[in-house]
Amino acid sequence: MIKPMVSANQKAAWVIFRHNKGAMIGLIVLSFILLMALIGPWIAPHDPAHQFNTSILVPPIWNDAGNFQYFFGTDDLGRDMLSRLLYGARLSLQLTFMVVLIAALIGIVIGAAAAFINPTLRSLLMRIMDLLLSFPSLLLAIAIVAIIGPGLPNAIYAVVIVLVPQFVRITQSSISEELNKDYVMAARLDGAKKLRLLTHHVWPNIIPALIVQLTFSFSTALLDIAALGFLGLGAQPPMAEWGTMLSESRAFIQFAPWTMTLPGLAIFLTVLSINLVGDGVRDALDPRLNR
Amino acid sequence: MANLFSAKDIRKSYKVSNNPLKKGQLEVLHGVNFSLNAGQTLAVVGESGSGKSTLARILVGADKPDSGELLFEGNNILKKNRKFEWYKNIRMIFQDASASLNPRATIRQSLEEPLHNGTHYTASQRRDRIVEVLEMVGLRPEYAERYPHTFSGGQRQRIAIARALLLRPKVIVADEPVSALDVSVQAQIINLLLDLQDQLDLAYVFISHDLGLVQHFSNKVLVLNNGTQEEYGRVADVFSQPKSKYTLELLNASAGYQKPIT
Numbered sequence: 097m098i099k100p101m102v103s104a105n106q107k108a109a110w111v112i113f114r115h116n117k118g119a120m121i122g123l124i125v126l127s128f129i130l131l132m133a134l135i136g137p138w139i140a141p142h143d144p145a146h147q148f149n150t151s152i153l154v155p156p157i158w159n160d161a162g163n164f165q166y167f168f169g170t171d172d173l174g175r176d177m178l179s180r181l182l183y184g185a186r187l188s189l190q191l192t193f194m195v196v197l198i199a200a201l202i203g204i205v206i207g208a209a210a211a212f213i214n215p216t217l218r219s220l221l222m223r224i225m226d227l228l229l230s231f232p233s234l235l236l237a238i239a240i241v242a243i244i245g246p247g248l249p250n251a252i253y254a255v256v257i258v259l260v261p262q263f264v265r266i267t268q269s270s271i272s273e274e275l276n277k278d279y280v281m282a283a284r285l286d287g288a289k290k291l292r293l294l295t296h297h298v299w300p301n302i303i304p305a306l307i308v309q310l311t312f313s314f315s316t317a318l319l320d321i322a323a324l325g326f327l328g329l330g331a332q333p334p335m336a337e338w339g340t341m342l343s344e345s346r347a348f349i350q351f352a353p354w355t356m357t358l359p360g361l362a363i364f365l366t367v368l369s370i371n372l373v374g375d376g377v378r379d380a381l382d383p384r385l386n387r
Numbered sequence: 388m389a390n391l392f393s394a395k396d397i398r399k400s401y402k403v404s405n406n407p408l409k410k411g412q413l414e415v416l417h418g419v420n421f422s423l424n425a426g427q428t429l430a431v432v433g434e435s436g437s438g439k440s441t442l443a444r445i446l447v448g449a450d451k452p453d454s455g456e457l458l459f460e461g462n463n464i465l466k467k468n469r470k471f472e473w474y475k476n477i478r479m480i481f482q483d484a485s486a487s488l489n490p491r492a493t494i495r496q497s498l499e500e501p502l503h504n505g506t507h508y509t510a511s512q513r514r515d516r517i518v519e520v521l522e523m524v525g526l527r528p529e530y531a532e533r534y535p536h537t538f539s540g541g542q543r544q545r546i547a548i549a550r551a552l553l554l555r556p557k558v559i560v561a562d563e564p565v566s567a568l569d570v571s572v573q574a575q576i577i578n579l580l581l582d583l584q585d586q587l588d589l590a591y592v593f594i595s596h597d598l599g600l601v602q603h604f605s606n607k608v609l610v611l612n613n614g615t616q617e618e619y620g621r622v623a624d625v626f627s628q629p630k631s632k633y634t635l636e637l638l639n640a641s642a643g644y645q646k647p648i649t
Binding site for chain 1: 447448449471474475478479481483486487488489490491492500501504505550
């Protein structure tokens, strides 16, 4: 009945967002990266795994020794960097999307349940979440991978486990906060049952907080997946994944800096633009500014 | 005459701390009694923290009393299976109308809620009823499509009154309905409440600290002091010959109240 995002508030939020220069630049860069990830396989000049034995460590195009066939040069095995970066964008963003969505779904369900269960049980559950939150996310992910073993699927589970408590906490605290407000009491006196209170009255009011959490989780997830790849605990070598590419090229940083700089730059730009967009969204949806 | 709505020895206390090792109860209401007929107004007065709002919350079912009885048309509505009847017949108007409206719902969506939960109306019957009550409180029906933040304080309080009227209640509990409004708007809202009382034979429980307003508005008055019922009776009697010292102090401290000429 109540649409989750109402047009009036949405318009106001967009106006605030549009006037935030950093956020708009972030949005443009992020859209470009997303577009590249989407159409990557069609515009990539080469197979990312194909090794050109005769063109090993060719520098990028702007170097005198560069070559138009390999726009961003090639790595130590003669694989085309541009193609690997494009496929890497696809893989990294796909994984990140998946991880964040799964974590958000689990976290929101647990958080919503936590807001309605009895206080003692809730305290217990939230203290467990606090315990998980007290570890730096990457450290916890590494510890989990160390227990369940390296590999991409395990790295995904680990990052999901790391992200879930944040969603539980934000969902539980925003729902609890809303439940104390007069409009919820009014709806209760209008005869609304608990489930209806949650879905029709409280839910539309906590969506802004969840959107902000989603954007920040997105950058954490991207960074953690890349970091696990870099440490050899996530995506395994022949895969074109940014973190893994970074780690493979570590040995060549002095005489073939592009092999390391380019994937690093890709991670940096993506995380930066997500954070800029996240900041913009937070400012635009902040209820204190929205009044 | 049979009473429409009455309270017998309502008591309420809150736990002081959530710590199970610390015991301690803060008693907020030490036995409140009153009775009210259709078309009458009972004013509940007292200082801040005297338990007025707690009483209001208990009367509408937002809070449970520890003991006591609430009788509506002779039935104790505190018994479990009476909830539906209770929510339909005894409705609340909150002090802060803007806080009582969901900021992300249109007025129509907020007004649909009691009809959706409390009646078997079809969509078009609900629509008609919403138009009807909006007109009753002096608002235009097309306002229903707007969001709460687009209205003034007085208009929002009218919306809150419309919401209370939707289910054709017999009692309305108003917790300081005008104290957040400026004086000219206060008068409009008070007149609206009086008109509605005439038209619909409503009984009001009117929580207030404005004794001048109470004198003008109510038939009976209940004076609360720290949760104790200091005095209860007809407004004219209580205000002209207060039996308790506290009531006298309250009357002397009140600016709006006009002493009757003796």
